Amino acid sequence: MQLAVLGGFVLAAFAPLLHRWFGERTGWVLALLPGALLLWLLGQLPAVVAGEILVFEQAWVPGLEITLTFLLDGLSLLFALLISGIGVLVLIYASGYLKGHPDLVRFHVVILAFMMSMLGLVLADNLVSLFVFWELTSITSYLLIGFNHTDLEARKSALQGLFVTVGGGLALLAGLILLALAGDSWSLQDLNDRGELLRGHDLYLPILLCLLAGAFTKSAQFPFHFWLPNAMAAPTPVSAYLHSATMVKAGVYLLARLSPALGGTPAWEAWLCLIGALTMLTGAFLALRHTNIKKLLAYSTVMALGTLTLLLGIGSEEAMVAFATFLLAHSLYKGVLFMVAGILDHETGTKDIALMGGLRRVMPITALCAAVAALSLGGVIPLFGFVAKELLFAAAWEGGWRGVLLPATLIAAILTLAAAAIVGIRPFYRARRELPRSPQEGPGTMLLGPLVLAGLSLLLGLWPGAAEALVAATASSLRGETVTASLTLWHGINGPLLLSLVSLALGLLLFRHWDGWRAALRPLDPLIERGPEAAYFRLMNTLVEVAEWQTRLLQNGYMRNYLVMMLLVLVGLTGVTLFARHELHLAVALDVQLHEALVVGLMVAGAVMACVLRARLAAVASVGVMGFCIALTFVLFSAPDLGITQLLVETLTVILLILVLFRLPRFARLSSPLERVRDLVVAAATGGLITLLILQVVSVDPFPSISDYMVANSQPLGHGHNIVNVILVDFRALDTLGEMFVLALAAIGVFAMLRFHAGEYAERDRQARGEVVDD
Amino acid sequence: MIRSGTLILHVAARLLMPLQLLFSVFLLLRGHDEPGGGFIAGLVASGAFALYLFAFGPRATRQMLRVAPQDLIGLGLCLGVISALPAWWQGQPFLTAQWWTIPWIDFKFSTPLIFDIGVYLVVLGSVLIAVLALMEGDSEEASHD
Numbered sequence: 001m002q003l004a005v006l007g008g009f010v011l012a013a014f015a016p017l018l019h020r021w022f023g024e025r026t027g028w029v030l031a032l033l034p035g036a037l038l039l040w041l042l043g044q045l046p047a048v049v050a051g052e053i054l055v056f057e058q059a060w061v062p063g064l065e066i067t068l069t070f071l072l073d074g075l076s077l078l079f080a081l082l083i084s085g086i087g088v089l090v091l092i093y094a095s096g097y098l099k100g101h102p103d104l105v106r107f108h109v110v111i112l113a114f115m116m117s118m119l120g121l122v123l124a125d126n127l128v129s130l131f132v133f134w135e136l137t138s139i140t141s142y143l144l145i146g147f148n149h150t151d152l153e154a155r156k157s158a159l160q161g162l163f164v165t166v167g168g169g170l171a172l173l174a175g176l177i178l179l180a181l182a183g184d185s186w187s188l189q190d191l192n193d194r195g196e197l198l199r200g201h202d203l204y205l206p207i208l209l210c211l212l213a214g215a216f217t218k219s220a221q222f223p224f225h226f227w228l229p230n231a232m233a234a235p236t237p238v239s240a241y242l243h244s245a246t247m248v249k250a251g252v253y254l255l256a257r258l259s260p261a262l263g264g265t266p267a268w269e270a271w272l273c274l275i276g277a278l279t280m281l282t283g284a285f286l287a288l289r290h291t292n293i294k295k296l297l298a299y300s301t302v303m304a305l306g307t308l309t310l311l312l313g314i315g316s317e318e319a320m321v322a323f324a325t326f327l328l329a330h331s332l333y334k335g336v337l338f339m340v341a342g343i344l345d346h347e348t349g350t351k352d353i354a355l356m357g358g359l360r361r362v363m364p365i366t367a368l369c370a371a372v373a374a375l376s377l378g379g380v381i382p383l384f385g386f387v388a389k390e391l392l393f394a395a396a397w398e399g400g401w402r403g404v405l406l407p408a409t410l411i412a413a414i415l416t417l418a419a420a421a422i423v424g425i426r427p428f429y430r431a432r433r434e435l436p437r438s439p440q441e442g443p444g445t446m447l448l449g450p451l452v453l454a455g456l457s458l459l460l461g462l463w464p465g466a467a468e469a470l471v472a473a474t475a476s477s478l479r480g481e482t483v484t485a486s487l488t489l490w491h492g493i494n495g496p497l498l499l500s501l502v503s504l505a506l507g508l509l510l511f512r513h514w515d516g517w518r519a520a521l522r523p524l525d526p527l528i529e530r531g532p533e534a535a536y537f538r539l540m541n542t543l544v545e546v547a548e549w550q551t552r553l554l555q556n557g558y559m560r561n562y563l564v565m566m567l568l569v570l571v572g573l574t575g576v577t578l579f580a581r582h583e584l585h586l587a588v589a590l591d592v593q594l595h596e597a598l599v600v601g602l603m604v605a606g607a608v609m610a611c612v613l614r615a616r617l618a619a620v621a622s623v624g625v626m627g628f629c630i631a632l633t634f635v636l637f638s639a640p641d642l643g644i645t646q647l648l649v650e651t652l653t654v655i656l657l658i659l660v661l662f663r664l665p666r667f668a669r670l671s672s673p674l675e676r677v678r679d680l681v682v683a684a685a686t687g688g689l690i691t692l693l694i695l696q697v698v699s700v701d702p703f704p705s706i707s708d709y710m711v712a713n714s715q716p717l718g719h720g721h722n723i724v725n726v727i728l729v730d731f732r733a734l735d736t737l738g739e740m741f742v743l744a745l746a747a748i749g750v751f752a753m754l755r756f757h758a759g760e761y762a763e764r765d766r767q768a769r770g771e772v773v774d775d
Numbered sequence: 776m777i778r779s780g781t782l783i784l785h786v787a788a789r790l791l792m793p794l795q796l797l798f799s800v801f802l803l804l805r806g807h808d809e810p811g812g813g814f815i816a817g818l819v820a821s822g823a824f825a826l827y828l829f830a831f832g833p834r835a836t837r838q839m840l841r842v843a844p845q846d847l848i849g850l851g852l853c854l855g856v857i858s859a860l861p862a863w864w865q866g867q868p869f870l871t872a873q874w875w876t877i878p879w880i881d882f883k884f885s886t887p888l889i890f891d892i893g894v895y896l897v898v899l900g901s902v903l904i905a906v907l908a909l910m911e912g913d914s915e916e917a918s919h920d
Contacts, residue, residue, distance in 0.1 A: 063868075640810040648818035652902060655825050659909040719874055719883065720807035728812060729887040729894070733870045736890070737855050740897045744848045747901035751845075754908040 001056040001070045001123070004040075008033055008116035015108040027095030027445075030108055034087035034115060041080050048077045049469040051482060053189075060129065065186045071125040074473025075256055078324060079122035079249070081470075082331045086245045087115045089335070089449035094237035096445030097342050107147060111238070114140035118246050122253055127176045127186045134172065134218075134254075137247050138165040144238040145231045157230040160536065164217050164227045172214025172254075178207045183261070192260040192480060199265055208262060211254065212271055219251030219305045222279040223532035229290075229298040236342030239294060240449075244301050244334045249327070252308045256323065260480030263315050272313025273401060277408045279306025284415035286528070288514065289521060291354040293341045293423065297334065300377070300419050303412055304330045307392065310409075314399035317475070321485040322391035324474035328467060329376060329388035329457070336373035336453045337423055340366055343446050344427055349436030354515075356427035356435070363441045367428040369450035374424020376457040378417040378507065379500060383461035386500070387487055389413060393496035410499055417507025422514060464489055560671075564679065567686045575689050578696065585699040586692075596636065603629040616667050620657050624650055641724040788830035795823035803895050804888075813891035817898025824899075825906055833910045844903035851896030858889040 011033055019026050044054060054072040072080070091111070098104050117136035124130040139162070146158030182201045183191040191198065198204060215221075220228035231243050242248070255272070262268060283302030290296045304326070311323040343366050344359070345351050360367040372383065379389030396402065396409045441447075460467050464487035472485040491497065510517060554565065578584075606625035613619045627650040634643035671679070710723050710731065718726035728736050799820040806812030828836045837843075862871035874885045 641812065641815065644810060644815050645818070648815060648822065651822060652818060652825070655822075655829075656905065656909070659906065718807075718872065718887075719885070720887075722806060722808055722810065722812065725806045725812040725891075726887075728814070729807075729890045730872045733858075733872075733887070733890055736894065737859070737870070740852060740855050740894060743897055743901050744852055747848060747904045748845075750905045751908050754905075 001072075002058045002068055004033070004037055005070075005116050005120050005123070008119070009113060012109050012112035012116070015112060016105050019105045019108070024095065024099065026104075026108060027091045030112060031088045031091040033112075034084040034091070037119070038081065038084040038088060041077060041084060044072060044077065045470070048072060048074055049473050051473070051476065053477075055125070055189075060126075064128075065126075066128045067126045067187075068129050069125040069187070070123040071189060072123065073477040074324075074470065074475070075253070075477040076122050078328065078470060078474045079246075079253055080119060082328070083115060083118050083122065083246050086241060086331065086335050086449075086453075089339075089452060090237050090241040093240070093339055093342070093446050093449040094235070096443045097237050097346060098235060099443075103147070107144075107235070110140050110143045110147075111241070114144065114242065114247070118250070121250055125188050127180055127188065130188070130254075131169075131173055131176055134214075134250065135166070135169055137242075137250060138162060138169060138218075141165070141231070141242050141247055144242060145234040147235055147238065148233070151233070154233040157227075157233040161227045161231045163540070164224050164536070168214045168217025168224070168251075171210045171217075175207050175210025175214060178203050178210065179258075179261075182207060188257060191258070195261045195480070198261050204262070204265070205267060208265075208267060208271070211258065211262070212275075215251035215254045216275060216309075217251070218254075219248050219309070220279075220302050221251070221275050221306060221309060222282050223535075225279060225282060225302045226531065226533035226536065228302055229286075229295050232292075232294040232298050236294070236338060236345060239298070240335050240338030240342065243298065244338055245331045248301065248305060249308070249331075252305060252312070252327075255309065255312050256478050259312055259315065259478050263312070269313050269315065269400065272309050273405065274313075276306045276308070276310030276313050277405060279303070280310060280412045281408055282306070284412040284419070287419045288415060288422075288510075289518060289528075291518075292351045293344065293353050293427075294338070294351055296353070296419060296423065297337055297341060300416060301330075301334060303416060304334070307409075307412070310405065311392070311395060312478075314395055314405070316395065316399055317479065317483055318391065318398050319395040320475035320478040320483060321471060321487075322388065322395040323478065324471040324485075325384075325391050325467070325487065326388040327474075328460075328471070329384045332453050332457045332460070333373040333376040333383075333385055336369055336450045336457070337377065339446065339450045339453075340370045340373065340423075343442035343450075344439075346446070347437065347439040347442060353422060353426050355433055357430045358428070358432035359439060360428040362439050363428075365447055366442060366450070369447075369454040370428065371424050372454040372458055373450070374420040376461070377423070378420035378504070379413065380417075380504065381461075382458075382489055384457045384464065384467075386461060387464045387489060389500060390491060390496045391487075393499045397495055406499075410503060413499070413503040414506045414510065417503055418510035418514065421508060421511035425511075461489065560679070564682055567682050571682075571685050571689050574693065575685075578689070578693060582696065582700075584692070584696065586695050596633075599629050599632050599636070614667060616661060616664070620654070620661075624654060627653070639724075641722065784830045788826050792823045792827050795826070796820055799823065799895075803891060806891060807887065813894030814898055817895040818902070820895070820899050821902035821906070824903055828906060828910060833907050836907065840903070844900040844907060847896045847900030847903070851893040851898075851900060854889055854893030854896065858886040858893065861886055 011030070015026065015030065018029055022029050047054060056070040056072070058068040058070070060066045060068040091108075094107060094111070095104075098107055101107070114137060117133045117140060120133035121130060121137060124133055142158050142162040145161050146155050148154045179191065179198070180186045182203045183194050183198050185191055185194070198207075201207075217224045228243060228248060232239055234243065259268075280303050283299045283304070283306055287296050287299035287303065290299065308323060308327060308330075311319045311326065341351070343363070344356065347363065348356060348359070350356070376383035376385030379385045392409060393406075393413075396405045399405060468485055468487045471487060472483055475483040475485055603626050606622045606629065609622035610619050610626070613622060627646060631643045631646035631650065634640075634646055710727060714720060714723045714726045718730045720726040720730070799816040802811035802819060803813055803816035804811075806816065824836060824840070827839065859870045861873045862869065865871075865873070870886075870890075872885060872887050874883060876883050
């Protein structure tokens with residue numbers, strides 16, 4: 001299992017090579033991986049349905065309790081099936097949608113990486129690996145939204161999506177760490193067994209709020225819903241896959257996954273129901289304002305995500321069954337609708353529904369798929385969406401807060417039905433209109449996905465019993481106990497059915513007067529524009545301003561200011577710790593040899609001369625005297641390696657200084673006497689502090705020294721007599737490896753600084769800022 | 776401006792540079808037991824190239840170097856990471872040293888040695904990048920004036 005997911009990342013890396021071999025058909029080849037996964041997952045279905053939890057153990061960083069263990073229960077399986085199943089169809093669909101696109105290779109690399117991250121996310125048992133996969137989906141989503149990177153709008157939307165989801169990701173990280181501390185385990189399985197402990201824990205509320213922040217940003221809940229419609233700048237296969245079926249459901253997945261551990265408390269219920277209902281209504285309401293088909297569908301996805309959150313908040317057995325059913329139904333019909341939107345866009349050259357009409361004759365198959373999916377979205381009998389909506393009504397009916405939640409659900413259902421009618425009917429019926437391109441039926445690759453998914457919607461609608469076992473298994477993992485579900489199309493005449501009829505009638509009425517409704521809502525536009533998105537832009541602009549201000553303050557490009565700043569921080573932090581936390585022991589036995597005193601005297605002379613001299617070369621030479629004296633000190637105290645290094649570094653410094661000296665302007669005194677006094681004080685304070693520190697270290701010995709260990713083990717363990725070298729390349733090799741990277745980065749920095757001129761940077765800076773500022 | 780090309784410097788550079796490079800390799804290989812090691816050896820090698828650079832100028836130095844200093848850094852980092860892999864293969868913690876003795880010549884080959892060669896290359900490449908860029912910046916400005 002781990003092999004398949006990690007292998008997927010490797011396959012993503014090799015996608016460019018596959019492109020060279022298979023050309024246009026690469027999508028089909030790549031689809032083999034999720035296809036195989038899908039078959040394998042289907043093979044596990046009987047065991048999972050029987051109530052087994054399949055665990056695939058794999059260590060990762062045992063020292064930190066980080067594992068790559070995968071867990072397959074009902075919830076994971078449902079998500080994994082959707083990810084791999086829709087993944088296959090989207091890969092094939094994209095090979096038609098992006099046919100001949102110069103960046104198709106990049107698309108394949110990133111979408112495959114996303115697919116594997118998403119699978120890892122829903123399968124991971126360990127909190128840390130879950131978080132890693134979570135962030136990977138954010139990053140790949142960023143790359144996919146910004147796929148058309150020459151388009152400013154796309155870049156801006158990509159950045160927005162990234163900021164919102166990664167900002168939430170930080171809160172999530174905090175929440176997961178708190179959760180692990182409170183539950184004393186990093187394993188989701190263990191945590192779900194310790195629900196009592198966690199719900200009663202002092203940290204329960206902070207944990208919940210942090211996790212909610214992460215989940216709500218990821219799943220585009222109110223007030224973070226705005227990034228999702230903007231993410232529609234991505235190519236349509238991406239919208240269909242990431243921003244409808246999979247990634248945006250990650251937040252909901254997390255809440256669902258943790259609901260046995262954290263769910264059922266009043267705080268949980270209040271937050272999830274409130275935010276879920278608000279999101280549901282916001283999404284359903286805003287959807288009808290848009291004639292851009294993708295935006296309309298995106299808002300309708302926001303509505304669905306709100307509904308899922310709401311159901312988790314209600315938390316009853318019915319609600320959990322409704323959750324699983326609604327999740328499945330939504331993925332099936334929304335996938336179709338996005339793919340249909342892509343076909344329409346691809347064939348007509350516009351995304352504006354108001355411009356389309358009468359396309360039924362030229363694209364009959366698309367029209368059929370759209371009709372089936374729209375009926376399912378609207379929750380019309382006999383489609384699977386109807387089953388889901390009935391369950392939703394029933395859950396809202398039975399759950400607490402009925403007085404609020406039931407009307408909210410009803411209103412959302414009415415608005416959704418109108419949206420469904422708009423998408424399913426408007427482009428295909430009525431009179432033909434002038435379009436930018438003359439439309440034809442989409443190619444087979446693009447029709448396969450909608451046909452399969454629409455077929456499933458219909459099949460499961462007519463025979464809901466087929467999904468019953470999976471839904472029951474999912475609901476069981478949500479409740480942490482065995483739940484039975486019975487899905488039927490016809491429940492007899494009852495409350496939910498009546499509500500369905502009401503929503504059908506009112507929704508159709510709304511659809512008839514859609515144009516009038518949009519016109520009537522136009523006065524509200526200024527209010528909507530002042531919504532959460534405006535707050536986002538204000539925040540980003542403030543961030544840029546603060547960054548500018550603090551850059552001017554701290555990073556002003558003057559070496560002397562950097563030095564003063566660093567030294568003051570050092571003196572401040574170290575000094576306070578030294579004086580406040582420790583007693584000073586300054587019992588020093590002065591035992592200085594004559595030659596040592598000479599070396600020190602030479603060093604002091606060099607330092608003073610370097611400050612006083614007015615000729616630059618002479619000052620450099622004085623600093624050099626100091627350096628060589630230090631090297632001499634190392635040699636005197638038998639540290640030949642350090643001595644050699646110091647000597648070589650001094651030599652190279654001279655070489656570099658000679659090269660730099662020619663570039664400097666004529667020597668001038670730039671600082672006033674007062675500033676020099678200030679610098680003297682800072683320097684004296686630093687020097688004094690370091691002296692005190694060394695004396696302290698020499699006289700007190702708070703920890704046993706590690707050097708004895710190094711001396712004793714250098715030969716037996718490190719096979720070397722040179723302890724310094726053994727430490728560098730063996731005992732502390734990881735540190736050295738890090739320093740190698742630092743050195744390499746510094747070299748690249750120097751190279752960039754010398755090669756590119758300041759003017760180019762200013763230009764690039766302006767461009768980069770253009771992405772954040774809304775203008 | 777630095778003028779490259781006095782006779783004494785030319786001759787000295789030609790004579791000294793191979794010796795310096797040889798010495799740097801010597802330091803690198805003996806570093807595990809005697810004073811030396813990748814970092815020091817890298818600095819000595821950089822000194823050798825710097826001397827050549829002062830004598831013959833950046834273009835000649837680049838020609839003699841054949842590879843770009845950036846590539847040296849990249850190669851060094853790769854070696855550093857590669858030296859971590861054998862331990863992984865054995866199921867031991869990251870970067871655990873592995874030792875093999877090559878029997879015929881009685882030479883101890885090890886992952887720390889590979890690692891040290893990586894350090895050597897990174898140091899050499901980093902210094903050369905800075906020195907070459909500074910030197911070339913000078914000559915560019917000179918040609919502009």
